[in-house]
Amino acid sequence: MSRIDLWFSTVTRHVARRSSRSGFLAQLATFIVGASALPLLPVARAQGDTKAPAPGEPDASTAAGDPGQCDYWRHCAIDGFLCSCCGGTQKSCPPGTEMSPVTWVGTCHNPADGKDYIISYNDCCGKHICGLCYCHRNEGDKPEYFPARSNDINWCFGTKSIVYNCSTAIVLGLATEK
Numbered sequence: 757m758s759r760i761d762l763w764f765s766t767v768t769r770h771v772a773r774r775s776s777r778s779g780f781l782a783q784l785a786t787f788i789v790g791a792s793a794l795p796l797l798p799v800a801r802a803q804g805d806t807k808a809p810a811p812g813e814p815d816a817s818t819a820a821g822d823p824g825q826c827d828y829w830r831h832c833a834i835d836g837f838l839c840s841c842c843g844g845t846q847k848s849c850p851p852g853t854e855m856s857p858v859t860w861v862g863t864c865h866n867p868a869d870g871k872d873y874i875i876s877y878n879d880c881c882g883k884h885i886c887g888l889c890y891c892h893r894n895e896g897d898k899p900e901y902f903p904a905r906s907n908d909i910n911w912c913f914g915t916k917s918i919v920y921n922c923s924t925a926i927v928l929g930l931a932t933e934k
Contacts, residue, residue, distance in 0.1 A: 823840050824841055825889075826889070826891035829868075831891050831925055833864065833893060834891050834923055835893070835894065836890070837887065837888060837889055837891070837921070837922040838889040838891055838922060839921075841886070841888040841922075842886035842921065843886075847926050848924065849921070850883070850886070850922065852882060853881060853882045853921045853922075854880065854881055854882045855880055855881075856912050856915050858911050858913040858914055859876045859879075861875065861928070871930060872931040873927050873928070874929055874931050875925050875927060876927075877924065879924075880921045880922050880923070881912035881919055882917040882919060883919065884919065885920060886921050
């Protein structure tokens with residue numbers, strides 16, 4: 757008998773001595789009941805309703821402008837390269853970069869619905885400068901001694917690298933006061 761056959765024989769006899777058919781059936785039943793209850797667990801269904809746009813996002817039937825252009829409504833206080841031109845989107849960084857947890861904010865008017873929205877401008881950091889779609893708009897910009905309202909600061913704090921790549925423009929919500 758080969759070593760492998762001898763090992764399998766020893767393991768099989770050990771399992772047979774330590775277990776029973778009823779124990780196996782009890783564990784199998786527990787697994788089946790547990791697996792059938794899995795769909796009942798609470799799950800975040802973020803992609804559930806794809807028909808309604810997020811707040812501040814343009815409706816598909818509305819001509820709200822091109823997000824890849826500097827004159828797009830949510831770029832009213834941006835200073836940098838648009839991530840939508842650099843391999844990312846308005847809300848996400850390009851591959852190989854990391855979004856800075858520190859941000860500057862602005863309030864921009866959406867002409868499509870006539871409302872003002874709070875926009876978070878997050879820098880994406882970690883790769884060399886993108887160099888595409890530079891946008892320098894300063895609506896509501898304050899001097900650097902008001903850091904939360906200044907777009908002239910490198911906001912790559914709290915990331916692995918302080919090398920700037922591009923900037924996102926994320927809608928945080930509706931602005932309630934002027």
